[in-house]
Amino acid sequence: MDLIPRVRRGQVAGGRAELGAGPRLVVGAGAEGAARWMRTVLAPATGVEFDGEPDGPAVHLAVDEALGREAYRLTVTPGGVRLTGGDAAGVFWAAQTMRQLLGPGAFRKAPLPGAAPWTLPVCDIEDRPRFHWRGFMLDVARHFMPKDGVLRHLDLMAAHKLNVLHLHLTDDQGWRPEIARYPRLTEVGGWRHRTKVGLRESPLWDERPHGGCYSQDDLREIVAYAAARFITVVPEIDIPGHSQAAIAAYPELGNADVVDTAALPVLDHWGVNPNVLAPTEATVRFYENVLTELLDVFPGTFFHIGGDECPKEQWRASPAAQARIAELGAGDEDGLQSALIRHFDRWLADRGRRLIGWDEILEGGLAQGAAVSSWRGYAGGVAAARAGHDVVMCPQSQVYLDWRQADGPDEPVPISHVRTLEDVYRFEPVPAELTAAEAEHVIGTQANVWTEVLDSPRAVDYAVYPRLAALAEVAWSQLPPPAERDWPDFEARMGTHYARLDALGVEYRPPGGPRP
Numbered sequence: 276m277d278l279i280p281r282v283r284r285g286q287v288a289g290g291r292a293e294l295g296a297g298p299r300l301v302v303g304a305g306a307e308g309a310a311r312w313m314r315t316v317l318a319p320a321t322g323v324e325f326d327g328e329p330d331g332p333a334v335h336l337a338v339d340e341a342l343g344r345e346a347y348r349l350t351v352t353p354g355g356v357r358l359t360g361g362d363a364a365g366v367f368w369a370a371q372t373m374r375q376l377l378g379p380g381a382f383r384k385a386p387l388p389g390a391a392p393w394t395l396p397v398c399d400i401e402d403r404p405r406f407h408w409r410g411f412m413l414d415v416a417r418h419f420m421p422k423d424g425v426l427r428h429l430d431l432m433a434a435h436k437l438n439v440l441h442l443h444l445t446d447d448q449g450w451r452p453e454i455a456r457y458p459r460l461t462e463v464g465g466w467r468h469r470t471k472v473g474l475r476e477s478p479l480w481d482e483r484p485h486g487g488c489y490s491q492d493d494l495r496e497i498v499a500y501a502a503a504r505f506i507t508v509v510p511e512i513d514i515p516g517h518s519q520a521a522i523a524a525y526p527e528l529g530n531a532d533v534v535d536t537a538a539l540p541v542l543d544h545w546g547v548n549p550n551v552l553a554p555t556e557a558t559v560r561f562y563e564n565v566l567t568e569l570l571d572v573f574p575g576t577f578f579h580i581g582g583d584e585c586p587k588e589q590w591r592a593s594p595a596a597q598a599r600i601a602e603l604g605a606g607d608e609d610g611l612q613s614a615l616i617r618h619f620d621r622w623l624a625d626r627g628r629r630l631i632g633w634d635e636i637l638e639g640g641l642a643q644g645a646a647v648s649s650w651r652g653y654a655g656g657v658a659a660a661r662a663g664h665d666v667v668m669c670p671q672s673q674v675y676l677d678w679r680q681a682d683g684p685d686e687p688v689p690i691s692h693v694r695t696l697e698d699v700y701r702f703e704p705v706p707a708e709l710t711a712a713e714a715e716h717v718i719g720t721q722a723n724v725w726t727e728v729l730d731s732p733r734a735v736d737y738a739v740y741p742r743l744a745a746l747a748e749v750a751w752s753q754l755p756p757p758a759e760r761d762w763p764d765f766e767a768r769m770g771t772h773y774a775r776l777d778a779l780g781v782e783y784r785p786p787g788g789p790r791p
């Protein structure tokens with residue numbers, strides 16, 4: 276059946292069942308979401324209308340809570356198809372499996388001539404995810420991804436049973452979400468005049484403007500499109516580092532007593548940047564106002580507040596920052612960052628939300644309800660889990676999809692170390708050193724794609740696929756420890772999966788290397 280991600284249990288009886296031109300959908304309570312997706316996505320892809328006669332063949336969609344969260348059972352008999360989910364999401368994941376069973380052609384936007392009749396193998400599948408946070412982080416700050424591109428990634432995620440889109444919305448090089456109260460964030464902070472080409476040591480700039488933003492309606496549309504695919508969008512507003520685009524728009528947000536913040540442009544090159552936010556009361560109020568608008572747009576529980584790579588030199592030199600350290604009794608600069616994160620942890624908790632941040636938020640003491648994205652390896656995640664905090668494991672050495680996939684001269688800009696499809700397949704999100712109780716705090720995993728040198732949707736596709744398919748299997752399937760993973764089996768299933776990606780129009784890295 277060549278399913279990706281691999282299912283928990285699947286039995287093939289032999290023989291195929293024909294779907295027919297017009298099976299009717301029999302939709303039980305709670306299964307309407309999957310039914311809507313079948314009518315709006317699967318029907319145009321296959322030409323199969325799901326509006327057949329009452330006595331004709333049927334596809335049954337139902338919820339049976341006994342199966343459990345996100346779990347499903349899919350049975351195909353010569354007489355019909357039955358998709359049962361433990362919840363609405365489970366039925367939807369069953370529909371995704373059904374699409375794979377129909378064949379690569381079912382991943383197109385319209386059927387090829389002669390594609391019908393569509394058939395399914397007679398089978399019985401029981402499946403459920405290992406983690407409920409199966410994520411993909413897309414950096415739309417370094418290079419803007421137009422809205423349609425984001426929607427397309429949501430479709431690709433759904434096909435891989437991924438359910439969290441972490442949108443890195445702001446950074447030194449760009450501010451993307453419209454904030455009504457502070458229009459300069461996107462008007463000024465959304466554009467840079469030029470961009471450094473290639474790696475840090477490159478002396479070249481492209482000498483043309485780059486930018487873009489999402490209106491709040493665009494973001495609401497992204498959230499709704501994601502929700503229709505049982506995907507939650509986790510927005511990230513990165514503070515107090517990675518904030519120069521905001522400072523370019525509103526210079527008072529920077530450490531104006533140390534540097535001429537009015538002269539700071541939206542950053543046009545890459546790396547860790549010393550121009551960070553001023554840790555003042557006024558900055559805190561500003562970001563509370565920003566978050567207030569965004570909480571209305573993003574209904575999910577988690578809000579990502581960044582917290583990574585905040586050099587403290589300006590705070591050390593700034594009388595205003597030092598006064599704030601004294602006022603708060605924060606001790607030192609790390610304590611001040613910690614106090615800032617604690618403030619937003621409480622602020623979000625008061626509004627029924629939870630804070631998540633990069634593992635630097637552990638420094639100086641972690642806010643009580645905060646969750647951690649462990650990126651600098653496993654250590655931050657291990658420490659956080661031991662202290663009872665929830666963790667999303669995304670160590671850069673394993674699942675940073677901007678890292679290069681091979682060493683050949685034809686590869687795109689060679690970021691960091693080589694990480695192959697097999698390396699990602701052998702990634703284990705739960706370190707063996709955690710006890711079972713501690714491991715419960717690893718709520719999931721995600722792959723991150725940073726877009727400093729990924730300047731087009733094609734370049735992003737090349738970096739992300741096929742490796743995100745391996746991450747999806749790691750996040751969904753119950754796999755043995757890394758050394759015992761059946762890589763040849765995965766590779767063989769990928770043979771079919773490439774045909775699905777082709778039908779979807781994904782410009783993945785072919786197994787043999789870059790296309791000529």
Ligand code: TNX
Nearest residue numbers: 583584633650675677725726
């Ligand atoms: C570190 S990962 C960063 C990003 C860069 C990335 C490049 C993280 C939280 N911060 O700002 O884009 O490295 O791989």
